[in-house]
Amino acid sequence: MRFKASIQNITTFTKFTASLNSLGPLAWVKLSDDQVCFTIIPEQGTQVWAVLSIDTIFETYTVQSAANNVINLEVPLTSLNRALKSALNATSAQIRLTKKDNLPLLALTIVTASNSNSHAAFPTNGGNNGDDGLRQTPLDGSLGGGNRETIVTQEVPVRVLAPDTVAGLHEPQCREPDVHIILPPLMQLKSISDRFTKLALAGTKAGAGSAASRTRLEMAANMHGCLRMSIRTDAMSISSVWTDLNNPELDPNQVAGGNIGIAEHPSTRMKLLGTADGRSEEGWATVRIDGRDWGKVMSVGRLGGRVIACFCHEHALILYVYLPSDNGEDESVLTYYVSSYSA
Template structure:
């Protein structure tokens, strides 16, 4: 079993793990020849199924195993994120799967170069509060090269252990819409949640942190919150409802004509005032704020509303290369009315 890769986009990798870590402490990471997958399945809250193209994060990349060149790992995201943050100013960074005292580890080796007037610096090992770091300093042409290796304990998962894990099954969405910038949505939802918490001090009910999200097929999105003490909402208009590709719809053109979103498009209006044609979900405000942290990565986001059932977000990461896109899929369950 072998995995080794050089990291070409440390900032994207760090933002990704930071966002995922807000939803759960552990990730199932699937390494294969074609892609890298991160999955978060918490006991409660939003599930994330991220499919990353290799060149989104890595440059050179090697994975080998007896199980069809697939390696499954359970990775502590807090430790991985901390290690990646230490590499933000690195000249280069590599990550590999190794072992120490029979414990599997992800070893992140970071190289930094700084100017120096000194002639020598010792090689050795430092043990600090974040764990063991091995470092080595060499010099040349007035520059000092520092090599630090951070070790993240992981668990190797047998293929049978993850064989039964699958993405949630949802019905065809009633509405699909391109969301405004997620950090903008996060700012509004966080403000709503804080206002609800203030209302809670005055005796509002336990539903105080539940946001109501709704959208229609005329480019309208609405976010609202209601408590015993208040009712507030924000509406976005002139958003885009992407066209569905008949080749991706069961039944082709006939299936598209009978698709729930096609029927919803016949209802409502573009000014958002009509009460018809809206698909609605009710979600936890704090959980939603954590989901919105993925907005740090940029990229476009398509939201699929299954009325009174679930909200599915497809976050497409920016890429400098053509080909398949990296996408993070968020499954947010709706509370009952």
Template sequence: MRFKASIQNISTFTKLTASLNSLGPLAWVKLSEEQVCFTIIPEQGTQVWAVLSIDAIFATISVQSAANNVINLEVPLTSLNRALKSALNATSAHIRLTKNDKLPILALTIVTTTASNTYSAFPAAHTGPASHEDGFDASFDNDIGGGNRETIVTHEIPVRVLAPDTVAHLHEPACREPDVHILLPPLMQLKSISDRFTKLALADTKSSTAATATTSRTRLEVAANMHGCLKISIRSDAMSISSIWTDLNNPELDPGHVAGGEHGIAEHPSTRMKQLGTADGRSDQGWAVVSIDGRDWGKVMSVGRLGGRVIACFCHEHALILYVYLPNDNGDDESVLTYFISSYSA
């Protein structure tokens, strides 16, 4: 079993792991020479199924295994993200699967170049695979001429190799056809407003003498229609506030991707919803609504740091699915992060 790759988009890789780490400490990483998949399945909260093209992160990759050249790993995201942060200013970075004391690790080797008259200190301590902390395996300074010095540092990230049978039963949640699909405004804008609503609701809860532990979760109501409207609301006994966006885009369905083609589109739930509601958002009809945890939603919105377009699919009172498309250098959307957010029961 072998895996090694050179990293070309360290910034994207770092932002991705930071975003995923906010939703869960461990990721199932599926490696092949065609794509890299990151999956987060927490006991509670949002599931993430990310499928990335190789060139979204890596320049070159080699994957070899007895299981059709596919390797499945359980990776601690905090350790991986910390190691990647140290590589942001590197001139090159490589990652490979190896062993330390017969235990599997991901070894991230970074090369940095500094002026020879600049002192740079790297701790030479080694953190063993028994803990989920990354450590420095080695540090070497090489004079490469021209007044520059090259420093090589390797981080060791403990991982667990997963047998194919262990992950064979894991699949994306099944959802019905969405009632509404809409292109979201910038996620960091949504996050700012959602976080403000959540803080207001928490302050209201703490000030209430009737507050109990069960009210510590703040429910946001997120709704959209097929006329380009999106609304985020929060309600309590003391307040009711909302923000609404209009003139957003409802992407057209592709007959080639809908069962029944043109006839399937005519019978699609979103087509029926489009016959209801208005473009100014004032009508009570034609809205698909989900109730979600405010704090969890704020964590999901952190994926906005990656950029790209986000299409939200609303299954009324059931689930919200976000498709985050990451553009490649050639302009194609070949990588997608899928977020499954369950709605609270009505």
């Protein structure tokens, strides 16, 4: 079993793991010949199924195993993200699967160049520094002249998962969406949803009622480019509405039945209802989600990229986050499954 790769987009990798870490402490990471998959399946809250093309993050990449060159790992996201943060100013970084004291770990080797008069920014005690098993081993090498090369290895303990352990894990099954719409910038949505949630929580502290019921956001959209975010409590009712958003056209090659399937698709029927100004109450698909969980989901907005939201009325909200790539193609997609509360 062998995995080794050089990281070319350390900033993207760091932001990506930070956004996942906000939703759960552990990730199932599946390494294969053509892609890397990160999956978060918490006991409660949003599931994430992320499929990354190799060149989204890595430059050189090798994976070998007896199981068709597939390696499954359980990775602590906090430790991985902390290790990656220390590599943000590196001249190069490599990651590999290895063992220490017969325990598997991901070793992140970071190379930085600095003036010989400056001090390394890394701890040099070789201990775990309280970082959930994260270990650091510094090494120094000379580059000649007045510069010094510093090599630091960050060790992140992992667990290797047998193929039969993950064989039963599959993405949630959802019916065809009633509405699909391209969202405005996620950081804009996050700012507003966080404000709504804080207002609701403040109202809860001042009056009666459970916090859980007071922080549920209502998200709704129609097939005329309208999106609405609302929150209601006994003390207030506030909402924000976006118009002139884009409802992407369905691809006949991606819909069962081709053009006939599109004609019978729920979103096609919903397009016959509602209006572009959003004033009509017809044609809206609605979900109710936890405001705090939604704020964590929105943290993926730091990666940029296009986001398509699929609304299954009163059932679920599915987000497809397409990461920008160097060649301009949408090769990597993060899929978020957010269940709806009942009314």
